[in-house]
Amino acid sequence: MSQSRKQYPFDLIEQKWQQAWSRQETFRAWNPGDPIPHSHPFARRHNLRDTQPDSLPPKYYILDMFPYPSGAGLHVGHPEGYTATDILARYRRALGFNVLHPIGWDAFGLPAEQYAIKTRQHPRKTTEANIATFKRQIQSLGFTYDWSREVDTTDPRYFKWTQWIFLQIYNSWFNPVTRRAEPIGTLKDPSDLKTETERRAWRDSKRLAYVSEAPVNWCPELGTVLANEEVIDGKSEVGDFPVIRKPMRQWMLRITAYAERLLDDLDSIDWSDSLKEMQRNWIGRSEGAEVVFPIADSAKSIPVFTTRPDTLFGATYMVLAPEHPLVDELATPEQRNAVRDYKAGVARKSDLERTELARDKTGVFTGSFAINPVTQKPIPIWIADYVLATYGTGAIMAVPGHDTRDLEFARMFDLPILKVVEPPAHEPWEGFIGEGIAVNSPLIDGLPTHEAKRKIIDRLEQEGRGRRTINYKLRDWLFSRQRYWGEPFPIVWRTDPAGNLQHEALPESDLPVLPPPLDDYKPTPDGRPPLARATDWITLPDGSTRETNTMPQWAGSCWYYLRYLDARNETALCDPRAERYWMGTTPPSSSTAQGDHASSPDRKPTPGVDLYVGGTEHAVLHLLYARFWHKVLFDLGHVSTPEPFFKLVNQGLILGEDGQKMSKSRGNVINPDVILSEYGADAFRLYEMFMGPLEMVKPWNTKGVEGVYRFLGRAWRLFIDETSHQTFEQAVTAGGGAPAEALLDLLRLNEAITDTEPSPDQLKVLHACIKKVTEDLNGLRFNTAISALMVFVNEALNWKTRPRVVLAEFLVLLQPFAPHLAEELWGRLMSREKAGPRDTALALAYQPWPGFDPALLVEDTLEIPVQVNGKLRDRIAVPATASRQDLETAALASEKARSFYEGKTVRKIIVVPGKLVNIVTD
């Protein structure tokens, strides 16, 4: 499709309407208290004189995951989610909601910095260029974003508030009694702390943001540390470079304090099961017990965590992680060398090597013994790298009889294996890890696993040898990076009178803390942040020195949906009134949203963002971090809901035409700009939605774009006179620099369009379409909604007269999907006079969504299938009002059906009125 004739002048039309929408701020969303011009279509539609909260219609907040503006520009995956949300935003506006639909740029991050290193340009420069490209591309798709709320995470006016939120987190602690974050001032010092230094250290250890000197994920290639969530299979998510463990002094956020709430509150939000499961697995809650094993010939003891305390009698040895703090102490002189060598070997391994599957178990005996607290028998203490220092207590009781890994290890090193659980019939007991009956366990013999657990924990608790507990896989969030292109911390370091280096928050009045100008953005091999090179910047007049780490890319995206609520506020991250209106649950007192028919979507305002659409790649990163920050802000009274995103939908990946993931190396990348210039934005939008269900993975097919493009051409010809179109095309070809408006004026409405009364048939076609499109939009089934629009056009093209009122309603349905074409046709259709009840002075985008009349859909006669024994044998035409008896009689009268039941006994006849008849024989 290169030289062929344009189906319709999408280029002129799209440009025309995009300019009009931009000039008139058609899609601006209005906050409570905003002055609203009377001429704005939103004011006209809702008869607004002011925007006090109780005069505004119900809100609908529909959010896209904002893009990282990479140098490569938009790819076809971006518009998939963006088109879906745009269609819904337009639909909700038509239903009468006050719709908030914003966009912005998640612009801090590694690629911009790496490019800066290569070209020695400031990342600000490339970031601005990339944003300009993305913005142009996004605007060319006709999305209804409110550009007055655009945000950029790298803008100091934005990250001022990122830093402000960090200060709130820093100045809070998690009160385990109330299970909430509270200001650090409410923390009572324990009475036994004497010096100010002690009290300070204790307080610092309770903050939600704290400094830790722990082994972290260090990526030498990137020259930065990474969060657990950013490490995939021992390699960096960005760049796929090896990651090693290295002890470093880093900032951490205490997300683990929120593990329980992050888990529990998943039940209150409408996310897909798979996504919730991913978060549940990441949080990784396990119920069990901590059991204390005394060390033989020592006053010390080692606690272990187990989910199977019922197998305690089968614990025949113990294993510590090689990094466990007691290891050196436990190593006996004979074993000391072996232990030291093993530890050294483990430390050398990368995470990848260490977690490699199907690896034989390794480990060494420490020489020491622990006492099994129920059998009182001594058991050897080993160290092995299959035990992780970072989970539980870093030590386990090994029950080789009923744990796969322990069994493997015990066989390798010839350690005793005991049977303490009787499996259900016929299963071998060795390595059986399921639930059964406790045996060889005097205290609990004969009890099923569940009761055995309870009884043994009760006993351990009585004796002070253990307690019921819950463990999480979730680790605290490593929050500092050794990068240039990120938010600086609002923190300084100062040496106190006792000579200790202490961190201290900068006052809010010092925000934003701007990064220093630098020539060299390179990371350093030793992990010293690039900001450390800015010696002038580091040192403050009072002698304190600045924190030189920066925040991770996730910081800016943790709260951007809040900034949209009031994006230009200079005195707060957002106005509380705006926050309550857009995010709160308080329903507005008056509801001007229309549509009370049964299929209309639930009108109840939902807490938080009503709908959030984005890719699955953020399942455990952004979506977990944002929920965490939101909960902290909720606890501190800055937001009014415990969860930020009420409903969340993941769009499926779009593959290349070869069915493979799009990638430069495969050469199967589709460039949206090319599609746009060949077929226009409406066809592009329509195709992305027509490909299949939003959530599914689906391959791109440019031929498919042509298909929907042809549909738009048919819709065009439904309205536009063919002869005038030819005249128009000749004028376009002749050129001469005629303005677009003058050219478009050559087009005439199709003469079949009349002001005659629609026929019952025509109304039926229209209302079937309204019903289908409405129901499908409520269920996010864009593909079938579009096919309903196609069915309408295919039908209507056969009409000799096309009633204006019917076509007008169709355009209201088409508008969310193909807005430019629909607006253009609307202007032509409605310019002469009013059509029916519609306000012709109101822009199509704000026209009320039509309801459908079920009475119009009723058929006079039905074609009813007749089955014999469940197989289709005939179809009969009956009046729609036919009774059961009528249907039965008519079915039995069918000659075709008769030949299949003749000579047999008819046992019964199933009649489903309006559906089918099934004749059942012996």
Next chain:
RNA sequence: GCCGGUGUGGCGAAAUGGCAGACGCACAGGACUUAAAAUCCUGGGCCCGUAAAAAGGCGUGUCGGUUCGAGUCCGACCACCGGCACCA
């Protein structure tokens, strides 16, 4: 290994337990055209049949079950995609 998802024409897909394949792509035939493109009309799951039909049989990953009736519900399995992965 565990968790989640998906299996329907040549392809993307559609189907409140009730006519499988709507809609679209690709393809074939026809109209218009000097010709092509565009447009319009027609056809089509597979098999067997037939000059062409009709009639018939088989069909939603596999095997079984529930039901008058199963793509849809239940059980077992297979394949593919995504996530987690020595988490005690």
